[in-house]
Amino acid sequence: MKGHWIDNKWVVGDTEDFTEVHNPATEEILDRVSSGSEADAHRAVESAKAAFEVWRKTPAIERAAMLHEASAKMRTNWTELIELLTLEEGKPLSENEEEMEWVAGTFDYYAELGRHYRGRVLPSPEPENQLNLVLKEPYGVVGCITPWNYPLLLLSWKVAPALAAGNTVVIKPSEMTPLSTLFLTEKCFDHLPPGVVNVVTGYGVPVGETLVTHPDVPVIAFTGSLQTGQRISEKAAPMIKHLHLELGGKDAFVIGPDIDIEPSVKALAYSALINCGQVCTSTERVYVAENVSKDFIAALVEQVEGLRLGPGIEPTTDIGPMIGEQYRAKFETHIQDAQSHGAKILTGGRRPPQFKRGYFYEPTVLTNVDHSMLIMSEETFGPAIPLMTYKTFDEAIQLVNDNQYGLGAVLRSNDSRLIKTFFEEVRAGTIWINDPLTDNYAGPFGGMKMSGNARELGLEGLDSFLETKHVHWDFSPEVKDWWYPY
Secondary structure, eight states: OBOEEETTEEEOOSSSOEEEEEOTTTOOEEEEEEOOOHHHHHHHHHHHHHHHHHHTTSOHHHHHHHHHHHHHHHHHTHHHHHHHHHHHHOOOHHHHHHHHHHHHHHHHHHHHHHHHOSEEEEOOSSTTTEEEEEEEEEOSEEEEEOOSSSTTHHHHHHHHHHHHTTOEEEEEOOTTSOHHHHHHHHHHSTTSOTTSEEEOOSOIIIIIHHHHHOTTOOEEEEESOHHHHHHHHHHHGGGTOEEEEEOOOOEEEEEOTTOOHHHHHHHHHHHHHGGGGOSTTOEEEEEEEHHHHHHHHHHHHHHHHTOOBOOTTSTTOSBOOOSOHHHHHHHHHHHHHHHHTTOEEEEOOSOOTTOSSSOOOOOEEEESOOTTSHHHHSOOOSSEEEEEEESSHHHHHHHHHSSSEESEEEEEOOOHHHHHHHHHHOOOSEEEESSTTOOOTTSOBOOEETTBSOOBSHHHHHHTTEEEEEEEEEOOOOOOTTSSOO
């Protein structure tokens, strides 16, 4: 059983409580980790706070070299990291290979960006006697609360820019997928000064909540549900903390009237079913132009029925299990609610009978849905593709915007007029045209409306972990005309 990682060493937890980590494909216990206490979280914050005074003064070029070294160590431990991700989180090996490419690349990207970005010089009112600067400074200790669906990717999107900016971090991984975070930290961050990166495992209460309310943690970076984000906002409000919240999504995919069916079907199946639909940017609502709907839906059903379910560790698997029984049960309520209100299941809609254990569910295509159903209004987070048809493109835009979330949206079309209308009128943080769910290290990621209040990746992702200070320096001894007495 692993303890917590504090001050570059394993630390026994304050209590003997532990959490079992399960393989979602077999329901077998993979390992046990310490269930952290409030005292454990306090200890990690103290370590990070002490390390901050040294880390923030470390030259940016030296910090960059250490982040590059972390990336190199990830590649040295590549196979073990990918296999561990697959065992504890469930998605196929190929998807975890992609995740690790992003993790290593993110550390390299912010290593370079952090070397060069520290503010700017402003024009001064009296340039011969004055200097005006905008400085970017680290906050201090950043509490990073990460989710289970991309344990290391979403860790890297927080930790890499936070460290590059000169902050130190305390990570609280999901209690469902802590093993890959602990392995990554021990193998890839051990060369950093003690206290720069700390990990406390356990549950949101007490560990996450202690970070949120701790007076020495000025920044909370969180990816997770809207409900938890709202709770974090309430708890942090008295201290006016800087909150970096990436919350839920209900992303729409619009099939234009001019599309080629085969590539559009493949694009939709990928964007809806990657990681068994357990992605904040998963396609969860589909709007198909009436003129292509019949042929498109038939081709989609054929594509989905050809996908292979199984444990992610098997190289032939296309879709792995869901993460746990409570998530599968919630998903089933959305399917049942849709059926009870008239939705038609074209394929899927059940737990696959060939698997006696594991949290599997067949990818499910539904029609006859509308916005009164849970599956078209609330975050579903599972392998469902619900489809509606539309007559005009203006109607499609209205349907896309008819939701509290605004994380991302996809359009398949070759009509430049429709494309321009789509990215101008849709209220979402990322717009994908023809190529869904493709991110860019330099392209900011984040949502509008109830999907969050921050951006990850790009310069915006680094800026999220830097405070802005304006310096006005007058080196003339002269008295100003506007000083007293008037």
